[in-house]
Amino acid sequence: MSSKHPEKGSSLTMDIVEFFQLSSGKWFSQRSSHDLTLKQSESGKSDFQVELLPKTDPVVIKLCEQHKLDPTVALCGVRVSGDGSTAWDKEKHPGSSVLVPIADSSKPNEGKLLHALNNAETSVVGRYVVGNDDAVTLIIENETLYAEERLWFASENLRLRTSLSKQANGFSMAAFYTEIRKGVTAPPAETKA
Template identity: 45%
Template sequence: MNIEEFFDLSVGKWFAHRSSHNLNAQESQDGKSDVFIEKLATSDPEVIRLCEQHQVLSSPNTFGVKINWNDTTKLNQKDTGSTILAFVPDEKNNSEGKLLSHSKTGDRPVVGRYLMGSDEALSLTIHNGAISTEERIWFVHKNVRMRVSRVQNSLGLNIATFTSEIRMGGTPPDAEISQKAKLAFS
């Protein structure tokens, strides 16, 4: 499966259950979210703007993803947000490339890397100033995804998170799922 097929499978509405652990403070927090994932074409104005903002040339294989979420934590705190991601494959190997991001919650734009592994898991790495984020996402079924992430900074912040996601709607039609992806779920 390649990066574009991975996000073809990711399109739709997901229910996410998250468990985060602050490893330094020995504190945990649970949360749940509704996550909405939409794939954006190379020609989408948001993808073009993101590439221009980062001074990165897009290719025909470049595409974007828009992610919206509604979070609720165990303490009933609510948070909504949105982000746009653009994936720009390397010229010689489209299983890895640049990850461009701009959050609508006020965060500054960031550049990271993605790697689509031979095990069909997606790894994301972002270094944004003093903060470093690593995330790994994989499917256990076409309607179930898992994510693990770790966020660190130079001041000692060290947070590990596990998230399970269940598709609630918007399953891509079987005709849009590649043969390799179909084999992964049979």
């Protein structure tokens, strides 16, 4: 475990690559979500895996090139894959995404976040911020959507997450996730230049 892992009394702040390294592994997630427009709630669960990718991975390079960015500026790549279900729909729904953080040269704990869904068929550019409390905030914003997620570790194998999404048509959704690690995957040997 990184010496920069959030603990009481720790004054060190991790960077985005260390956060993703700490997130590597197999997870079980329980979700409580609330449709703020219709004032309805639902619960769900999922199994997912977080895999750290080196910045030389072809998926990372392809995603950078799609957005006309030099792949050497990528800090790493992260593949998240899994399946989830809701209380009313027990069928599992598989999906995957790839995240590529690119640091802001003037603010080392902030930067762009390239986000591709389902093998880079659809991708967007968002941003990330690593706070002094070691919580990571991921934001995607465009003319039709504002989505924000905040993730932090309560302990080494317990991660918490909140999300809020608002669409231009007025639909709003908020959710809280409790994520428990089921197994650890060793990060690749080289993630930084």
